[in-house]
Amino acid sequence: MTTPINTQNTSLLNGGNLLNNKWINRFLRSRWYPGIIQWPTLLIFMLIMFQLVLGPDSAHDNFGTAMTWVLWWPVLPIIFLFLGRFWCAICPFATINDLVQKFVGNNRPVPKFLKKYGIWIIDALFILITWSDHVFGVVENPLGSGILMLTLTTSVIASGSFFERRTFCRYVCFLGGLSGNYARTGMLSLRGTPEICATCTIAACYKGTDQSAPCPLFEFPKTMTSSANCVLCAECIKGCPNDSIQLTLRPPTKELWFIRKPKMEEAFLSAVIMGIVFVQNVTMLEVWTGMLNWLEQVTGTTNYAITFSITFAIAIIIPVALLGLTSWIAGKFNKTSLIENFTRFGYAIIALDVAAHIAHNLFHLLAEGKSIFYTALGLLGMEAHGASPAILSMGEIQALQFGLIALGFLGSLYTAYRISKSINPNGKIWSTFVPYAALMVLLTIMNVVLFTLPMAMRM
Amino acid sequence: MNRMMRRNTAVLLITAILLLMPTAALADGGGNGNTVTANGFQIELVFKEPVTVGENEFHIQITDSMGMPVTDAEVEVSAMPAEGMSAHDETSEMEMPTEAPSVGVMTSNNSMDGMDMATEAPTTGVMRPNEPAAQEHGEEALTIMLEPTAELGEYAGEMHFETSGEWMFNVHFTINGETTAVDFPIEIARTLGLNYAVLAGFLGINGTVIATAAFLKRKPVVVRK
Numbered sequence: 001m002t003t004p005i006n007t008q009n010t011s012l013l014n015g016g017n018l019l020n021n022k023w024i025n026r027f028l029r030s031r032w033y034p035g036i037i038q039w040p041t042l043l044i045f046m047l048i049m050f051q052l053v054l055g056p057d058s059a060h061d062n063f064g065t066a067m068t069w070v071l072w073w074p075v076l077p078i079i080f081l082f083l084g085r086f087w088c089a090i091c092p093f094a095t096i097n098d099l100v101q102k103f104v105g106n107n108r109p110v111p112k113f114l115k116k117y118g119i120w121i122i123d124a125l126f127i128l129i130t131w132s133d134h135v136f137g138v139v140e141n142p143l144g145s146g147i148l149m150l151t152l153t154t155s156v157i158a159s160g161s162f163f164e165r166r167t168f169c170r171y172v173c174f175l176g177g178l179s180g181n182y183a184r185t186g187m188l189s190l191r192g193t194p195e196i197c198a199t200c201t202i203a204a205c206y207k208g209t210d211q212s213a214p215c216p217l218f219e220f221p222k223t224m225t226s227s228a229n230c231v232l233c234a235e236c237i238k239g240c241p242n243d244s245i246q247l248t249l250r251p252p253t254k255e256l257w258f259i260r261k262p263k264m265e266e267a268f269l270s271a272v273i274m275g276i277v278f279v280q281n282v283t284m285l286e287v288w289t290g291m292l293n294w295l296e297q298v299t300g301t302t303n304y305a306i307t308f309s310i311t312f313a314i315a316i317i318i319p320v321a322l323l324g325l326t327s328w329i330a331g332k333f334n335k336t337s338l339i340e341n342f343t344r345f346g347y348a349i350i351a352l353d354v355a356a357h358i359a360h361n362l363f364h365l366l367a368e369g370k371s372i373f374y375t376a377l378g379l380l381g382m383e384a385h386g387a388s389p390a391i392l393s394m395g396e397i398q399a400l401q402f403g404l405i406a407l408g409f410l411g412s413l414y415t416a417y418r419i420s421k422s423i424n425p426n427g428k429i430w431s432t433f434v435p436y437a438a439l440m441v442l443l444t445i446m447n448v449v450l451f452t453l454p455m456a457m458r459m
Numbered sequence: 460m461n462r463m464m465r466r467n468t469a470v471l472l473i474t475a476i477l478l479l480m481p482t483a484a485l486a487d488g489g490g491n492g493n494t495v496t497a498n499g500f501q502i503e504l505v506f507k508e509p510v511t512v513g514e515n516e517f518h519i520q521i522t523d524s525m526g527m528p529v530t531d532a533e534v535e536v537s538a539m540p541a542e543g544m545s546a547h548d549e550t551s552e553m554e555m556p557t558e559a560p561s562v563g564v565m566t567s568n569n570s571m572d573g574m575d576m577a578t579e580a581p582t583t584g585v586m587r588p589n590e591p592a593a594q595e596h597g598e599e600a601l602t603i604m605l606e607p608t609a610e611l612g613e614y615a616g617e618m619h620f621e622t623s624g625e626w627m628f629n630v631h632f633t634i635n636g637e638t639t640a641v642d643f644p645i646e647i648a649r650t651l652g653l654n655y656a657v658l659a660g661f662l663g664i665n666g667t668v669i670a671t672a673a674f675l676k677r678k679p680v681v682v683r684k
Contacts, residue, residue, distance in 0.1 A: 053657065056624070
């Protein structure tokens with residue numbers, strides 16, 4: 001059962017249907033949307049690919065590196081927070097998928113194993129790619145970044161060639177898992193109107209019509225309770241003959257308060273992301289060299305793949321183990337199993353994940369942001385030697401980082417409280433909540449400590 | 460439909476042009492040799508092959524003012540990207556020419572007039588914020604000691620360059636306690652063989668996938684809605 005929405009007379013900022021605004025309505029229903037954003041994005045992506053593979057081999061001269069790791073990657077979680085998975089609607093990989101599918105698509109059904117283990121596969125790929133980045137130096141090597149992009153391109157071409165809709169985006173894309181989790185904190189929500197959808201038998205939103213494509217991510221707005229797999233492509237808005245679709249604003253993290261069918265793999269991913277943020281921060285800190293030397297002495301090898309893998313594993317295990325321990329302690333009070341608590345409360349970490357992820361990348365965006373402009377000048381044969389790439393000073397960036405971490409902490413804390421409340425309607429709310437509150441405090445302190453230390457650049 | 464086809468064709472054409480047109484970012488290959496006179500010595504830097512990214516064999520020929528080969532020198536060479544050094548106009552007193560070789564005479568403690576390049580890895584300033592912490596993340600100079608060869612006055616070594624572009628090659632040698640240093644700006648040519656091989660590999664795989672899909676599409680498949 002979907003939550004009833006009555007937005008006809010509500011203000012847009014207070015849960016009203018944004019589609020009641022004629023400009024938003026026209027724009028989303030236009031045949032130009034999302035193509036008008038999608039195609040220029042694809043062209044820019046081609047230029048980025050060209051630069052990564054055939055452009056300057058030094059990362060700090062490469063426009064592709066700057067666009068990918070200083071602009072796109074840092075901006076991505078910010079987009080998720082404000083617009084949910086909108087990026088996925090205009091993602092160049094998805095566009096390539098659709099293009100290939102249009103001409104040679106076999107439209108075979110999604111393999112069953114992908115449906116069953118999709119998110120675990122995404123979890124594994126996300127961990128693998130982050131690990132590879134550190135061991136093989138993907139970010140600081142334009143060709144390495146190019147190979148990553150080409151691998152993704154090949155994957156979507158294969159998926160679009162043989163499987164229906166955007167199988168890759170829904171079940172394989174490592175970014176999709178991250179996006180899905182982050183989009184739950186997003187401030188935009190697209191849903192069907194329960195009263196209208198209840199009488200609908202044609203399911204145009206899911207199957208598509210002559211004027212609209214079927215939902216590319218296999219969602220059915222009639223029963224949809226999560227924004228994790230809604231990319232805001234507006235095909236359902238265009239296709240619904242009953243004008244049932246509503247697009248509303250909601251407070252950040254609201255969806256996390258009422259996860260109806262929590263999944264272990266999604267809760268696990270939220271803890272893993274926290275670990276990955278730790279490792280991303282740690283390896284950019286000046287203390288990292290000392291830690292590496294110590295690890296080399298302990299393990300007796302200078303092989304970076306080994307020493308980093310140990311660090312990586314520890315960094316990922318820490319938040320997973322902490323969540324597990326907290327769930328075990330909470331289980332003593334709410335008489336719920338460790339697994340169930342882990343699965344339910346793992347979602348509470350997502351707010352802090354998003355905040356830490358944005359805060360980490362804010363450094364790259366604001367301390368190296370002008371490198372996008374400088375490398376673009378390089379494309380035109382001009383140079384900007386000696387110029388600072390910083391948009392803001394380190395002090396200002398750190399203030400923003402701590403502000404974000406504080407917001408993330410409050411979001412996670414409140415989410416944990418709401419989850420406690422929703423699963424303990426008859427009491428024991430506080431005894432369940434307190435262990436998780438302590439966990440959020442601990443994770444926040446760890447983040448704050450990491451953000452106080454100086455970081456290295458990507459460019 | 461036709462309009463859609465034309466649009467898609469245009470996109471594909473632009474994509475193909477972008478992928479196939481030769482890159483404007485290719486650097487020119489540098490010359491094989493360079494000679495400079497400093498402190499009464501003539502120093503010649505000769506690379507065995509045009510300098511490229513990767514391993515490069517080279518030798519230094521040192522002759523004195525009489526044209527006699529200098530056989531008892533301790534020769535050390537260091538190199539780093541010229542861009543990293545040009546940034547020092549913001550952060551240090553070092554001044555580095557970018558066009559012509561430069562010379563200097565070191566004092567006994569190995570610090571050269573106004574220069575410190577060989578003994579201390581300068582920070583890179585290009586595209587770094589004006590923060591002390593960030594400036595510490597500099598690119599380190601590559602430094603090697605050269606071995607005398609069978610040829611009198613000749614010292615040889617190998618240097619591995621990670622990236623193409625302008626590099627500053629600093630040669631400093633000590634004879635009778637006096638150190639002489641010279642700089643050779645060099646241009647390291649870009650080799651794109653691997654890049655094109657990667658691109659061709661992916662194009663081949665993608666082409667095969669698309670061709671296979673097009674072939675299989677002829678056979679009807681069940682589409683589950």
